[in-house]
Amino acid sequence: MVDQQAPMNGSLPSEVVEGDVVIAGGGTTACVIAARLAEALPDLQIIIVESGADNRNDERVLRPLDGMFRVYEGASEVRYIQSTPSDHLDGRGPVVPVGNILGGSSSINFMVRRCAGAVTDMQMYNNASGSDFDDWQQPGWTFEELKPVIRKIETYTVADINRDDDVHGSDGPIPVSRGGHRVPYAEDYFRAMKLVKNVPRVEDIADYKTGHGCSFLAKLIDPKTGHRANAAHSYLYDRGHASTGSNIHILTRKTVVRVTFDNTRASGLEVCDTPRSPLDEAISGLQVVKARKLVLVCGGAFGSPAILERSGIGERGFLQGLGIDMVSYLPGVGKEYQDHELTICSYHAAEDIETLDEYPRGNAEVKAAADAEFRRTGGGLAASNGFDFAFKVRPTAADIQEMGPIFENHWKEVGLLKPDKPLYSGPLVPYFMGPTPRPASGRYFSLGAFLNYPASRGSVHITSANPHVSLRFDAGLLTHPADLPVHVWAYKMLREVARRLPMYRGEYAPSHPNFAPDSNAACVSVTHNAPPDEVQSLSYSNADDAAIERWVRKTVGTAYHSMSTCPMRPREEDGVVDGHLNVYGVQGLKVADLSICPSNLGTNTTTVALIIGEKAAQIIIEEMRGA
Known part of the structure; x- marks a missing residue:
């Protein structure tokens, strides 16, 4: 058994603590796994080691709209x-930005829109x-x-559509709802999408099969309380885990x-205190957490490869160079x-x-009014994220030709014959959003979207055996020539949508x-807009296309959807884990997070x-029951 004097929050009773399953990282997947193991195997002692803080009852986490506007920017809850x-x-x-808090990025997503053009x-x-x-x-x-x-994940409570029980759940930990507020111009948006790219309105854009359509959006928000769903609350706290007597023990602020x-x-984890300042590289409080049965790495697309490399798993010459x-x-x-x-740009909106x-x-x-309504009813503006409708779009044959042969070859490989795959997708944003500083006055809306299957690739590696030393990270954006033409095409498309609102x-x-x-493509200011079906599309010269390309290079960002750094592939194809998430070449060690995705989604x-x-x-x- 784990020493019961030290179940929570970074307090280790001695130099060594021991559990059956020890999890490196307390992010989204870790919270899910710990809860399910605790429920299925109640005698199992589970230890989660999280570098950040606890998020229990943190109102910045629970109030959805606050999460849209940088409430964590510069805080220790984010790396x-x-x-x-x-x-x-x-x-x-x-x-x-990466979540440095229990629940990981499910606790802070969109709360840290720090780099231009990224969401x-x-x-x-x-x-x-x-x-x-x-x-x-x-x-x-x-x-x-x-x-x-x-289906096991969610409780889908969107009342205005017919729930597809084949892909939507009814009694899972994660609530899915419309949220507490909706802006009133959905029909205008749907009409504009239809006029510009023949994008049909569909009932449920999140049905795992729509590759070309637009619809209202559901949200990860509890319809009763208005709280945002995050893995720590939904899987751990709300289900009675991580409390006195639980078989889940959480050590926070431990790296x-x-x-x-x-x-x-694998026999355990070597851990140390998480420094209060990101500039502090000194290692202190070095201790060992032993695992009797399994070590599970859930550090995310940055943390997991770094932990593996510091543990002697990676490319031989590179690791030897670091000792x-x-x-x-x-x-x-x-x-x-x-x-x-991702690229995004903003437009002036009518004052009314x-x-x-x-x-x-x-x-x-x-x-104050929004917060008061939220505390009183769990509804209203603060119980929303402002993202009420979105699109997914596939290119036509003419679009593919416009984007050129390099893109065409890439699209043939990843999406042409798979009609459920959208090339580009994103929401309408009912306020100003990057990539420039927020204006002090005026009304705005923004249109932006991300390229779903870019051909570009980056890399993530450690630079030291010290976990506090910065990683060497290359985002790899636009490094493949197939990607830039898509952003040029998408800018033109979304601008035409805006002009028809x-x-x-x-x-x-x-x-x-x-x-x-x-x-002819120069930006304009207008006092009123023509009827949507009377708006004439802009024409773009070669010089205009070059201007768009320069803009993309200056503003494109990641969508913070980092993945694939420990891919689940055959070992001979540079795989890191097998289909059971076992790390090749060792025993008792698994990786489970977005780093295992072998290809983009x-x-x-x-x-x-x-x-x-x-x-x-x-x-x-299944493995533990069969052992």
Whole structure:
């Protein structure tokens, strides 16, 4: 048994503590796995080691709209991973914020919109395409095999559609609802999408099969309390775990240094105190947490490859150069970072239209009223995220030709014959959003979206055996020539959508490409808008296209959907884990988080992390019951 004097929050009773299953990282998948193991195997003692803080009853986590406006920016609950500067990005190095708190990025997604043009999961309920999972080519991980796992995650309470019980659950830990507020111009948006790209309105854009459509969005928000769903509350606290007498023990503010081994069997974790300052690289409080049965790494796309490399798992020459003894030669560790590429720009809105701009500006009257309603009823503006409708779009044959032969070859490989895969997707945002500073006055709306299956790849590696030393991270954005033409095409498409919205009053020029003043594509300001079906599409010259390309390079960011740095593939294909999540070449060690995705998925990634957590728990439970 674990010493009962030390079940929680970073307090270890001695230099060594021991459990049956020891989990490195307390993020989304870790919370899911720990809860499911505790329920299925109540005699199992589970220890979660989390580098960040507890999030229990943190109102910044629970109130959805606060999460849209940087309430965690600069806080210790977030780590910022700086990419190396890139010539492909006009010399920029994108920054990716990562949750440093129990529940991981499910607790802070969209609360840290720090780097220009980037946005994350924003409590938006979106799902992958079924074929995304089939593309992994792993027994047990096909879409059909994952459906029971998918249904197990959620309680789907969206009342205005017919729930598809094949893919939506009715009694899972994660609530799915419409949220507490909706802006009133959905029909205008749906009509504009139809006019511009023949995008049909569908009932449920998150049905795992729609690759071309637009609809209202559901949200990861509890319809009764208005609280945002996050893995720590939904799987642990709300289900009575991580409390006195529980078989889940959480050590917060403890950083994992490495996995320890007895020969090639994982035996535990070496941990140290998490420094209060990101500039502090001194290691203190070094201790060992022993695992009797299993060590599980759930550090995410950045943390998991780093933990493995510090543990002697990776490319031999690289690790030897850092003085780290080799345990298992796996050159695929950290080799293939994947993300989505996102661009966004803003437009002036009519002064009589509802936008949410005053909330992020800190308008005391607006915020006080919204917060009061939230505390009183669990509803209203603060019980929303402002993302009420979105699109998924596939290119036509003419679009593919416009984007060129390099893109065409890539699209043939990843999506052409798979109609459930959207090339580009995103929401309408009813307020100003990047990539430039927020204006002090005025009403705005924004349109942005991410490229779902970019051809570009990056990498993540350690630079020291010290866990507090910065990683060497290359985001890899736009490094493949197939990607840039898609962003140019998407900018033109979304601008035409904006121009057909009755609330459109012109482009907010600082957030758009720098077109020549005499260009037909130059930004404009208008006092009223023509009827949507009378708006004539803009024409773009070669010089205009070049201006858009420069704008993309200056503003494109990651969508904070980091994955694929410990891929689930055959070892000879640079795989790191097998279909049962076992790390090749060692025993008693698994990885379970977004790092195991062998290929990208056309979605925001919170639900994917939940699916991986549920599937991992299923695998571990079956193995332990069969042992």
